[in-house]
Amino acid sequence: MRFDTPATTNPIDQLKIVGKPVDRIDGPLKTTGTAPYAYERHDVVPNQAYGYVVGSAIAKGRIASIDLSTAQRAPGFLAIVTADNAGRLGRGRFNTARLLGGPDIEHYHQAIALVVAETFEQARAAAQLVRVDYVRTDGMFDLAAAKDSWTPAAGLGAPADPGVGDFAGAFPTAPIQLDAAYTTPDHSHAMMEPHASIAAWEGDSLTVWTSNQMINWTVGDLAQTLGIAREKVRLISPFIGGGFGGKLFLRADALLAALGARAARRPVKVALPRPLMANNTTHRPATIQRIRIGATRDGKITAIGHESWSGDLPGGGPENAVQQTRLLYAGANRMTATRLAILDLPEGNAMRAPGEAPGLMALEIAMDEMAEKLGLDPIEFRVRNDTQVDPENPGRPFSQRQLIECLRTGAERFGWNKRNAQPGRLRDGRWLTGMGVAAGLRNNLLTTSAARVRLDHRGVVTVETDMTDIGTGSYTIIAQTAAEMMGVPLDKVVVRLGDSSFPVSAGSGGQWGANNSTAGVYAACVKLREAVAQKLGFNSADAVFGDGQVRSGNRTVSLAEAAGESGLVAEDAIEYGDLGKQYQQSTFVAHFVEVGVDVATGETHIRRMLAVCAAGRILNPKSARSQVIGAMTMGVGAALMEQLAVDKRRGFFVNHDLAGYEVPVHADIPHQEVIFLDETDPISSPMKAKGVGELGLCGVGAAVANAIYNATGIRVRDYPITLDKLLAGLPEA
Amino acid sequence: MSKVTLTVNGANRELELDTRTTLLDALREHLQLTGTKKGCDHGQCGACTVMVDGQRINSCLTLAVMHEGDEITTIEGLGTPGNLHPMQAAFVKHDGYQCGYCTPGQICSAVAVLNEIKAGIPSHVSADLTVAQQTTAAELRERMSGNICRCGAYSNILDAITEVAGGQT
Incomplete structure (x- = not known):
């Protein structure tokens, strides 16, 4: 469904179920400990072995030598993965640093090995026996000191240094002026569930039960990193114990579980130990900001300027801290500038409201x-x-x-x-x-989002989309959307999420998930309504869906009956025109x-x-x-x-x-x-x-x-x- | 390896475990009771909270073999999706969770906290140690502070616990 003109009245406006403060449909699972998170899938594949990650003890330099012999003799040892034996690895589109370091080291706690053993305790003990000699080189770790070696950098989708009018002329002549500097430190997502994955190979096909916000991005990056076709990768992530941007991307747990499973020839599960997470994964980069505001005496802004400096590894991006200043307040003369310095700290990336x-x-x-x-x-x-x-x-x-x-x-x-x-x-x-x-x-932010909707002979509507619920309530609002569209109560809707075999959704990030993913479900439901109407010989424009039935003129048929034994299925995506350009x-x-x-x-x-x-x-x-x-x-x-x-x-x-x-x-x-x-x-x-x-x-x-x-x-x-x-x-x- | 017998949610469970296995990993990996969560494995987050002989503990900070004969109650022992414990039902009603990962620990802690207050055990914010302890918001917040919720559901969790506490008195 193409959305390129403003919405008019549609079935959602009935607001019988959408817009109501209903309890989460996944609440009983979450409160009883029966919602399955990635590391807990004892049910999906037998004979799982345990992987434990070894992180680099230096921030920059290289591994001179690595001695695995003691670890290899440890009780329960099964396999070890290092850059030496992992084979040729690519790098994901969304990764700045490599997820398996060595011999070159790009940041502290960059993964350099995965030790696989029969039990968690054995894997952890064997990992302590990996002996590494490093050659440390100097790096740049201080944003304030690196600040002057910046390069201009554009934020996502933004031009470098956008502005309008004559800030340089207007600010110094403004009657009231402010010129101040502010700093924000590096932040950690610190979600409660550590990054975790279970990987299993079947021939050359890989399945990973993981904890990830963006299924489609991560399927692509895992395939690209492993050098296999994306059709060979399946990701399953129905419950995610928090993300906040920290699980937008392929991370070391999923890659190393896949490599470990290949090396050990059996399924392998990996969770990042909590003390590894802050340096191994991404964080919100620190900023140094300068803000200048000039105004008339009666408080009208005439000039507004916002500059931001942040740092990242080579090839990384800036924290786009000036973004909102382009839009939030009036003022004829404006300047914003985003500056990026090279730092050798762990990779900076998106965290909630980047x-x-x-x-x-x-x-x-x-x-x-x-x-x-x-x-x-x-x-x-x-x-x-x-x-x-x-x-x-x-x-x-x-x-x-x-x-x-x-x-x-x-x-x-x-x-x-x-x-x-x-x-x-x-x-x-x-x-x-x-x-x-x-x-x-x-x-x-508007982005394409697809869903598949099934109607079965019991009148149950099942929604499938690779959308994720990271605690945001996706399960529930998607169920509300489908219930409203198909005219069924909430308990007649089943929502299945977070599986790469489902249609590609917007995913969870940038607060775009709710609007786009439900709009995708809306589009699929419109198609399903048409399929129902067509099957019954109704004119879809005047078919009314409600109370588990569809009505046209004086004919009323239950949805269960309409679906019949074979059921009905429809799939569609919401795709946007240029309303996002015409309007802010x-x-x-x-x-x-x-x-x-x-x-x-x-x-x-x-x-x-x-x-x-x-x-x-x-x-x-x-x-x-x-x-x-x-x-x-x-x-x-x-x-x-x-x-x-x-x-x-x-x-x-x-x-x-x-x-x-x-x-x-x-x-x-x-x-x-x-x-x-x-x-x-x-x-x-x-x-x-x-x-x-x-x-x-x-x-x-x-x-x-x-x-x-x-x-x-x-x-x-x-x-x-x-x-x-x-x-x-x-x-x- | 060592043998240990635990009573978990009322059932006798005999296990042969690595002596290094924590109570948390015994539950999650060996008994496949994955409702108890591992957030930090270092006693810093509270996600692994269970009750041992009625008292709440961080199950990551204790070895399984230290609990021979102990009665362990996990989130699975409180209620099931079709038969929720009042505290579980209150968390659903008040949306006292988001991602759900800290939730079993919050609920186990909350149940234990109300028992601690009833038993007259004072906290850091108790003004008077000689009187019966009250279920005030300040007391609940203080006593629940070992259970981190990064999604930030604290305000709702407090509403849930307060409702259950009100129903008990």
Whole structure:
């Protein structure tokens, strides 16, 4: 189905099931421990052996020699895979560094061997017996030091250094100016389920049960890396224990399980040990950002500039932290620039809301600072600089943009009028209290997504698509979509996901999954409705689907009967025209945070949080709300605690486990409120939906930072805002 | 190798295990009870929480052979998809999970936490050690803080536990 004109009224608009806060259909499996994750598939293939990964102990250099003899004599030893014996390996389209290093080493904890043994304990013990002599070479591990050796770099789909007007002329002449630098550290996805795979060969065909967000990308990259035809690779990933971008790509677990299974001649299972994950896999790169804003005295932005520096391995890409600045506020003279330095740290790549997450952490502090310089309320300053068109291309409107409504609604609900504009004035016992606000934007990305829908003789509708559910609720919203389209209750829908033998979907990333994958299911259901109507001799235009039946004129037939013994099947994809070019499609949020900062210790405690989102039709308010509160929680982590600490001499992330890399726990997070503004966006898709999973993270960090400033009068521009950065500025208790 | 007999969810299980095998791997790899999750294998995340003789522990931090004769309760022992434990049902109702990987550990911890409060065991945030402990939000958050949820379902998990706690008193 081609979608190239705005959606009109369609069966989804009935909203009998879509738009309802139904419980997740996979909830009973997840809460009873019966949802099968990758490493747990004892049921799929017998005789599984265990693989254990050996990671490089140096960041850059080469392996001079590797002695496997002791490991090979270890009890239970079955096989070992190294670059020496793995055969010729390619590199996946989405990988920067090779997934099996040696003799050259590109980063710390790059996998250099997989030891396969009968049991987990034996594999782990044998892996400790691999002796490696390295020749270490110097590398560049310090972004601040590498900053000046940058090259211009374009973000995904963006031109290098986009801008409009005359920023260089306009900024210095603006009556009110801000010129400030901000830093964000490297972040780790730290999903709860480690990267894990079970691989089994049958002749030259490979099946991998894995934990992966993007089935089709990863089938391609696994085939390309192994040098086999993609038709020979099957990936199965029905449940994924968190991804956040860390499981978008082929990683070492899947490749090494496949190589280990080939070497051991039996199925092999591999999970990355937690302490290996931060350095072996990808992370969100640190940024250094400079923001300049010029405005008239009445608070109209005349010039806005945003530059960002980040680093990556040779061949890698930048963190596109300036992306949102091209769209979020008005202003005639604009410049943005993305700079990429070569670093020899582990590979940087996408993490939830790549670009916007760190970009808004900086931009939305800058807006708070600018509002203060202008003597304006920070909400009023943002309202005055709202734009309903793409500021770089005013002929191109936003399809929907309710940012002002988000801010106004949030202000009222949060009690923003109780905020004291003078920072550091409110006290509650030992706590200095304050409120902060920030805006957020994340784009709605459109991409082809296909599904197959079956109707059987019991009237059960089965949806098959390689879409994944990484905790986002895909199972449920896809079931709601099929139920609404076919006119059946939710319990008459079966959803099967995450299998490369199913039609190729959008996958889970970039908050594009919900809208695109359900639109693909919509397209397939339209075809299935036509097939039903045709079989019954109905005119498909006036066939009505409801209550498990299809009705035309005075004829009513149950779907079960219509399907008959042989059943009916339909497959289609949603494919987009150029509505994404004609309109800027984005989602918007206003975040409100109240903090208390301990006047003696500088410890920050989050007291209240509210997010108001405008993101098209909300397909399931319950699971969508969970996406947003989860992102708010991750935003608190980024604001207050998360930081991969870089050893700048040896070139690795030091705190590479869940004890050292701190993420929010129960005690850090208060009750959270989320409001979705009533919105449908017919420009987006037949579902009129967009995404919220990344939107929820956009701006949270800055709202926390601004609340801390409001509480203490201390402006911290370097994340995370740990207590050591506040202590010197706190008043005498 | 060593023999060990455990009572798991009420059933006697005899195992012959490598002495290095953790209770977690005995459950997951040998008994194929994969509801108990391995998130870090280092006692840092709580995904492997089970109850041993009624007390919650990180099953990755203890060797299976240390539990001869012990009563182990895992998530599979609380309820099944067709017959959910009240805590499991409350997690579904309040959407107290997203990816589901930390969920069995959260639920096992939550069940144990309510028992700990009932038994009068104080926590770091208990103001008065001499009175009966209360199921306040602060107490629940403190006591649940060993169970990380990276998806960030904490606010919903708290609603789920609070509902079950209310039903118990």
